[in-house]
Amino acid sequence: MFAAIEDGVDVITIAFGCQGHVAFHYDVVTSVSVLAIYKGITVVCAAGNFGPSRSTHKNEAPWVLTFGAAIKPNGIVTPTMASFSSRRPNSISPGILKTYIIGSGVHIFGASNMETKATFVTNSGASMACPHLSGITTLLKSAHPDLSPTAIKSAIMMTADPVKDERCVNADVFAVGAGHVNALKAVVDLGYVFDIQPDDYIPYLLGLGYTTYQVEKMVRKEPSSSKRIAEAELNLPSIAIAFRPGEKKKYMRNVIVP
Template identity: 35%
Template sequence: MAPLAHLAMYKVCFRVFCGDSAILAGMDAAIDDGVHVLSISLGGPSGAFYNGSLAVATFSAVQKGIFVSCSAGNSGPNSTSLGNEAPWILTVGASTINRRFRTSVLLGNKKLLHGESMYQPKHADHKLRPLIYHVKEGEHSAWCQPNSLDHFDVKGKVVLCDAGKLSTIDKGEIVLNAGGAAIIIANGIVSRESISAQANVIPASYVGYKEGVEIKNYLNSTSSPVATILCGGTVLGLKSDPMMAYFSSRGPNFASPGILKPDIIGPGVDILAAWKESTDNKKGTKETFNVISGTSMSCPHLAGVAALLTSAHSEWSPAAIKSAIMTTASQVNRMGSAIVDQTGLPADVFAIGSGHVYPQKAHDPGLVFDIQPDNYIPYLCGLGYTPKQVQIIVKKNVTCSETIPEAQLNYPSFSVSIKRGERKAFTRMVTNVGPANSSYTVGDVSVPKGVHVEFAVDDFEYAMRFTSVQQTKTLKVMFSRDANDKEKDLYGQGYMTLVSDGGKYTVRTPFSFKFE
């Protein structure tokens, strides 16, 4: 993302253990070294910020003007599964990219179903072989778990296995050891169509839930099912991307419900990058690369974007950079349709936050929602933290004489809890970072049925007029809910846009609603 950036690496994990003391020491070293951006592909349990080593340490970084990008976590698609929820952190979810390492399943009925695999032998034959699936023998055989295929005739056959319990490479080894020729791994109903390229030891295809159902229907339609795996190599230019990765952790924000999280999504599936050693045990090779999926991959993508913005706009605060990234994000794929999740339906704000990062637009956002480090103090006090608990985070004496509701923080999104018949008002300070003489009006607005939103600015009812760069204006946003609203869902969503005169800039702010 930022090929001319200088990288400093701090090792804080040893095997699978990342101790708090090591993380804090690494961050102290990074801060002392004067880094501009921190990329932290680490996370932990959700909870009060003053109890979280990452939340406390990253606040110290932000106080020094350092931008912090963190992984949202890989516990999706469950709700309230994300970590790193503090508002001074950019919390990053994962999406797919327009590249696939394709392998396809050719069935005996001539149907071709696309999947993925990193293992693609150059001299694999395309011979149709018997296709088997031992679901009737129990879940262990359907999952292809250890010893589950020992009593079956697997030799020379293509084995269908359900995803889960074991890694795809472990399943492949079990099939190989049982004498199988190839393996198909089919997603379950939870992860559905969200797949990624995996390593294996035999020809393989990891397919989505829909494709798995089609293969199982074919198995039931004939007494002699056959199949083969076709290696398609690297396929580029897919138009259905980006899609939401099923594993990407979702909101709502458990630690601070009044702040919408995650903030953004970025590339985190099938990411090709340099690796410290050969992944296939080749000695003396320089081809040390790997392909990995996870929010640990999307987090550094956004850190790279932040590095570019920091270089171009050295006067911007970490919050201003975050605002530029969030308010210019995209909610559509390359075909112009809504970004979908693993179900094939439009992903909601608790999955994508503001949307998918759009670096070119983030460079020139028009307006930003800025937050200075001390502005977080009344927010933290408003969470119910004691002055002593807030002091653990901000490292200074605090009285908590001023508190604000969470949604009152000058954040580039709104997360509002609202009852029937209730009306709530919030303010946002917007800063002009575009042309000196510019004007903005409210553009598109979307809210759930039964919810209403009104706007006002400090000098005009419908327009914000700027005469200089870095000039600020106050925007008042009032949400109300009908007294007889019959909405039965717990959550709703929406958005608003501020559009510049002439239409060059569109500043988008997402809404989430909790209906009490």
């Protein structure tokens, strides 16, 4: 990843995650991917194949576009969530509503591994959706070169299609996030755009309880202030808030209308 970041690529795709739920500063993918965001690089990661159990989600940081797997739609049938696709809630940062999106990851035709003599095989998994999501991300970047990684993520989420789960009933947000990615709509109609500057993640990390030293190790710079914000204050196109009985909370969002 360091080499890719230094090369100035537009998109980095990662089809794996740490075992278990690992704090951000100990998670190699998470701690390195935040550096990519500072370079304007979109990081696309698989959520994992540990569903349908809850809290099995990988790559939980808000700056990563994390996706699950679905059965590819044929234009008539609504996309169906794959039962193996990992689910939320997000254990490391419960106030971040992930998976953000799902993409086609069932019976995907591709090159074989070294264990078979066949040249091409079909495979299933969140990893199989990696080319799907990274390709759409690249199309968006090509069509709208000024979009930040967060704005690209926003465009993909705000134009997603409804999804059925593995029981063929309407899937909930803990399973599919915004829904199934719609490449054409995402590129042609950005929808409402939510954006975040990389430094906005610093008060978020401090608000989660990470020390100044731990945050500095992740972002490779000393925080300019000790400001802390709640997870729900990040300007994301999704939100998750826990309430106590009778409690009221207010959070703001800034939106750009293309």
